[in-house]
Amino acid sequence: MGNGTPGVEPRVLEKDIEHLRTRLDRSLAELDRRRHELTDLRLQVRKHPRVVAGAAGLVVLLLGGVAFVVWRRAVDKPEKVATGEPPAWEKILAAVGTTLAVR
Numbered sequence: 001m002g003n004g005t006p007g008v009e010p011r012v013l014e015k016d017i018e019h020l021r022t023r024l025d026r027s028l029a030e031l032d033r034r035r036h037e038l039t040d041l042r043l044q045v046r047k048h049p050r051v052v053a054g055a056a057g058l059v060v061l062l063l064g065g066v067a068f069v070v071w072r073r074a075v076d077k078p079e080k081v082a083t084g085e086p087p088a089w090e091k092i093l094a095a096v097g098t099t100l101a102v103r
Contacts, residue, residue: 037043045052086094
């Protein structure tokens with residue numbers, strides 16, 4: 001039989017390879033379909049409206065909380081609103097936020 005696999009007919013090998021290719025093609029097509037479905041924002045909003053509403057509510061609460069803290073600080077201690085040097089916790093928070101935003 002030459003340099004091929006001993007005892008196996010070339011036609012059998014070709015048939016096995018073709019079968020494996022077909023299975024691989026189907027798997028890749030399914031993965032591609034799932035990728036498109038996952039990255040389709042409109043579809044995800046339709047499928048999971050409660051999650052989207054909860055996430056939007058959380059963002060609104062967080063932004064409202066930050067705005068309230070800034071407003072209270074401006075009202076209570078206006079001399080500290082425009083200070084030259086921010087406290088350490090603000091520097092840390094800014095660094096973490098910048099790092100997360102860049103990723």
